[in-house]
Amino acid sequence: MTNKMAAAPVRCFQNFLLIISVITLTQAWIPRNFRGRPKGGMLGAPKTTKYRGDLPSEMWFNQQRLDHFNGADLRTWSQRYFVNDTFYKDGGPIFLMIGGEGTADPIWMVEGAWIDYARQHSAICFMVEHRYYGKSHPVKDLSLDNLKYLSSRQALADLAYFVQFMRQKFNLPTNKIISFGGSYSGSLSAWLRAKYPFLVDGAVATSAPIHAQLNFKEYLGVVVSSLATTGDQCSIEIYIATKTIYSYLQDDDGRKKLKDMFYLCDSIDANNQMDIANLFTNLAGNFEGVVQYNKDNRAFEGAVGTNITIDTLCGIMGDESVGTSLQRYAAVNKLLLDTYSQKCMDFKYDKMISDLKKTDWNSSASEGGRQWTYQTCAEFGWFQSSDLVEQPFGISFPVNFSCSQCADIFEKEFTCSAISANIDDSNRYYGDYGIKVTKVVFPNGSIDPWHAMGILHDLSEDAPAIYINGTAHCANMYPASPDDNEELKQSRITISNLIGKWLAT
Known part of the structure; x- marks a missing residue:
């Protein structure tokens, strides 16, 4: 692949070694699946079915703000992102893949349904890593005092700030933007459109838990x-x-x-x-x-x-x-x-x-387990109880068991009632099931347990839900397979058609 806007590419084999090193690092006492999150994050990496070339290299936005909600805090940090302009034609749209609670994997820059959409709609593709995950380290460690800057609201503000930077750096002043995400990052995709509709023209929110509980x-x-x-x-x-x-x-x-x-x-x-x-x-x-x-x-x-x-x-x-x-x-x-x-x-x-x-960035917890636990305690809950x-x-793991973990890990008064107050605040801020958005599509799979917290019915003609029988978490985002059922195949066509509609209006 010729990446006209990225620096020297990273080899697939090097990426493989990085993944293996992360897997080795995290073979400790943290469970394989913790609070609905497998090691590596809830949106896994797709199989490289067709592509055998070099992957886009990592790039860095060096002026990301640490605290977007305190004008007196001028501290900045470096956020990792990737670019693929292979399919871009002048005037084409910007596709923005939002990173979630795991390392941003550059394999997504050449694989997955959104790459097919980029080819169809002549888009330039960006993927931005979520603060505190992967290599995007805004602070020196993961101490509780430093974790106060880890939130979905700060992450959304990161994206808004990045969009302004990206438009200027890559000379894309008026190109329309479609955001993509799966699981938690799918929620971010919907919330980005809701909170920053003047920056994002449409959003795909796959397997997105919208209701915090x-x-x-x-x-x-x-x-x-x-x-x-x-x-x-x-x-x-x-x-x-x-x-x-x-x-x-x-x-x-x-x-x-x-x-x-x-x-x-x-x-x-x-x-x-x-x-x-x-x-x-x-x-x-x-x-x-x-x-x-x-x-x-x-x-x-x-x-x-x-x-x-x-x-x-x-x-x-x-x-x-x-x-x-x-x-x-x-x-x-x-x-x-x-x-x-x-x-x-x-x-x-x-x-x-x-x-x-x-709290060290080289610890087993820094793979994402500590960060995601903090976010569930401070914002969302989603405690999978018995x-x-x-x-x-x-009946041995009731909801109180998860609340106790919050208190024991962070040595803070994270009682169930305190966490519930945090959750209520999140639902008020984002709109819960009554979220007011247009030009957002909500795909969910019937097999996926997370669909119980998602949007399963159309909010409006311009904010439809796609319920895919027989499919699991984020299935519509992965590369097409001959084994895909007809509803899954149709969902990808529907999403592409919606993107085309949003770009034309």
Whole structure:
């Protein structure tokens, strides 16, 4: 690829090594899936299906403001971004991919549905990394005092400031702008259009949680519904296995059997309810992570686990040759441990908290776990609890468990009531389900648990929802696959047509 506006390109292999180093760094006590976020962020990297050249190199906006809401604070920092002008023709639109709660991966500059849209509409593409994630470090460390500058509102102001810089630097004074994002960055895409309509002419908000909520018990409800696409037996077997675990926890011999069967890194302390809660959270997480990304097309060099689907897990849970329900549940756990090259399951609460309290940029927590935890405590909640009655994963991780994590990690009075006040403030600020926007499209997949917090019905003719049956988190953003169902294929066509409409008006 000839990138006329970027500096020397970065090799795919170098990017692969970076990803591997991040994965190695984060093999600590933080779970693979924490608060709905897998390591690396909720929007994974797409597979390089067609492109085998060099990727655009990273570029830096060196005058990003630290605090956009304090005119007396003139401190600045360097924000990372990428550019691809391969498809651009004079007067074409600007496409802006918004970074979320993970490292901005330059593979998105050459792959994904938005690149197809850029080709169709002759757009120049920019991707901006979210403050505090990846290499975009506004402060010296992740101490609580420094985290006060980490918020969605500051991130949106970053984007507005970047747009002004970008228009001048690349001589794009009047070109129309369409923003893109998936998951949390999908929310940012919608909110950017809502808060800065004079800067952004349209927005694609894929799998975007628009409603903030303390107790996201509906998450497990969608997981159960998604497992039921294979039949009712899967959840029944999980329920039986869960009941058996509770009975085994009652005596030393049973706890030792659980340690051996589930390859636990430590022995179980029956008196430590936080450890017990973490154990059940992680076992549920085995299914949650697979459901959230079921059968999407996000595999890429160095990625693991993308071949494991709902069918895989429920196939094991329904296989009597594996053994009892508990043995099948343990087999699922072993499959995922092996897939992610983990020798044992980490479930000790104090060790997890200790990891998430680390503030150095080179720590395991800096991969994004500490930052995302802070944002959920300070802005959004979205705590995936066990408080839903009709789910098979037990009752050991109620919403109070997540609130306790906020207090223990940040050593601050993050009670459930205090967090609820933060959440109410976010919903008031952004508009909640009643968000007033035009020229925004809200795609969501029925398999994705996050759709329960999204816009599922048209807000207006000019702010439509696209509900895609049978697809998971951000599926419409990934490269097209021959295995895509018809609704997913049509969703990409609909989005491209909407972009064309917005650019013409």
